Amino acid sequence: MINIKIAYIGGGSKAWARVFMTDLALAEGLCGEIALYDIDIPAAELNKKIGGRINESENTLSRWDYKVYTEIGEALDGADFVACSILPGTFEEMEGDVHLPKEYGIYQSVGDTVGPGGVLRAMRTVPIYEGFAREIKEHCPKAWVINLTNPMTACTKTLFDVFPEIKAFGCCHEVFHAQEFLCCAAKEILGGGRPNRKEMVIDACGVNHFTWITEASYNGIDMLKLLPKFIEKFYEKGYCERADVSPDGFRGDPFLYGNKVKMDLFNRFGVLAAAGDRHLVEFMNNSWYIKDKEAVKDWLYHLTEVSFRKKDRIDKIEQSKRIAAGEEKIEVKKSDEEVVELMKALLGLVPPLVSNANVINAGQMPDMPLGSVVETNCVFSSDSVKPVVAKRLPEAVNGLVLRNALNIENTYYGIKRRNVKEIFEAFMNQPLCSSLTLSQGRELFNRMTDKTKEYLKDYYSAETLKV
16 A cells, blocks of 8 residues: 555645545555645635545545645645646636627637637636746655646646646546547447447547547547548537437537537548537637537537536535535545546556646647647656657648647746736737737727736736736
8 A cells, every 4th residue: 555645736626626536535555645725725624524524435445634734835745746726716707708708709618728718817827836836846846746727738838837847747638528429439330339438549639628639549440430420420410428418418518519510620620629619619710610609509519608607616515515514425436537547657556558648848749839738648657757759730730739839838928927918919819819800809808807807916017917
């Protein structure tokens, strides 16, 4: 049994914390301390109580000592792993990120990675992550740092830029859903049962939430050659890849989609976009797939309103209270996430694993800027994460990805230098902002920064926030 310390920054999480804690409860061979740190101390205390309930479950294989810390340095001291999962700001700020642009004809289905919402979220998040990186360097420089916060690329870039020797990677499950989509195609076209997604061997590359699968095989079958038959059959009505819902189950769930955008992109480019449709549409010109509500309806996905997120948050808090009080039983079962498996590979407890991860581009994507953060397959083994050189993207797709990679880089460096003019130029070059005039763009940018000024005032003066 290996005893480790995991520092959980954002340990008051309302959703991902439960997934992480239950997965750790099923991690045979591991035990130790989970140090919960959050600016919302009562939320961290609630998760400590939930951790105690998980320890009591008959399904639990590994019991952990949950501790709440009020100082980040104390939480990080002696940590072997650091998990970062925070909400930068509140849903009030996110409401401005997502809904103010609608007044200018810009719709966003998520608003946390690119587009106007992604830029504003990065402005709030990057300075916070600069602090995290400095604290990690001081208190646990040899720890493996797992970033789960969006905007994934900008957050991971910050960690490496502030602390170049950091052992870090960004972890995202979107590519898993594309593998599940391929499993659906195998079931429908080949017949028989639905394969396990881990049987779907892929090569994927891009930037987070805009990755592309260039090769995919199942039992020696080239799945990309099989896709046209599947797409011809399901293009118009859509097909949800989730195993726990019916193929048309996306219609009533604001987080699900019919993969019609993904299928259309495959028809156009011959490679498979690997993120969910709600993310994909935000990386391309807003006239393509997200021009208005009718377009959203036609392309079989949803605009996830922040009002829904607020209600969902309240529901999750109430459920957490019931679980902590023992009024509702928490189900200890393995999730589809891979974080704990990757941790075990880094500890040398399991053979090397291959999974997608976000790390610094050292040549694994030669067409992207060196030093930027890209998402490709990586090999996880004892104290090592090595990126795998990816197959080159088709030129047309490469152009789409490169534009976004450069926008993310320019946004990051503008924030690093606290140069609002540079940030604004990256804001205006967002594909979703392609319909804005310069005067509209300035007005929108100024309104959005004003909406989130409480989270920016420590880094910018009121005057320098205006363009």
